Amino acid sequence: MIDLHTHSTMSDGTDPPAEVVRRAAEAGLSALALTDHDTLDHVGEARAAADAFGLRLVPGCEISCELSGRAPGSMHLLVFFVDDGPGGLQDRLAELQVARNERNVQIVEALNAHGVPITVEAVRNQAGPGSVGRPHIARVLMESGHVGSIQDAFDVWLGKGRPAYFERARLGPDDAVALTHASGGVCAVAHPGSLGLADGALDEFVGELAGAGLDGLECEYGAYASEERAVFHQLARRHGLAPTGGSDYHGENKPGLSVGIGRGDLRVPDEYLAALEARRP
DSSP: OEEEEEOOTTTTOSSOHHHHHHHHHHTTOSEEEEOOBTOOTTHHHHHHHHHHHTOEEEEEEEEEEOOTTSOSSOEEEEEESOOSSSOHHHHHHHHHHHHHHHHHHHHHHHHHHTTOOOOHHHHHHHHTTSOOOHHHHHHHHHHTTSSSSHHHHIIIIISTTSTTOOOOOOBOHHHHHHHHHHTTOEEEESSGGGGOOOHHHHHHHHHHHHHTTOOEEEEEETTOOHHHHHHHHHHHHHTTOEEEEEOOBOGGGSTTOBTTTBTTTOOBOTHHHHHHHTTOO
């Protein structure tokens, strides 16, 4: 079995990359994709750990895409087989990281203006060596007693429409697909249920993405029930997309999900990885 969707401290997970790899090895997996958000900074540490455990590491990330009214929800694109060297996608991710850092400063300044005295330094310390995002700000708010939980932080301050929410620069899905292919990788829509589209609209939207070169669809997702997974498998088949799957493990930031097995019933077979690899440019 494999897990093609996990996160570490290099984005919004709570385990270092090597620890995520260790958990994958303990779960008996043959391959793991560590897919931190909008960064490939985890690849070096994860690869060294994977080599030590005799586990295949699939280099990749999860890109946040701007939909510009094409769907009400957000869209995340899982990228596979793109390494942390030079390349078009890698360069664009570096630019997005600069924009993310600028937004973090805006968020902290807005919180300060509303009487919440946290600092950018405290947020950076919370994030450690990885990229800094809203989950780290949420944890600082929780640990400093300003909210009761990470979810409260988003509900009160950080979620869309709340006082400390700011949009940030994102790639459009077509550009993300093109850059992924130009960098030698393949890509799949992550947790398609989060798009917030009804069945017909989701079918139309996924068909549009398939026409733009999308390679796969995450059908086996750690937090989905079996009935939801079956619907997404049917959707993938209709549009000629490779199924993929993963736990979306985040450690303490998404409790109840384990590497490899999600909530306990996740089983992503090896052949999914082979089918994705066959689609590499």
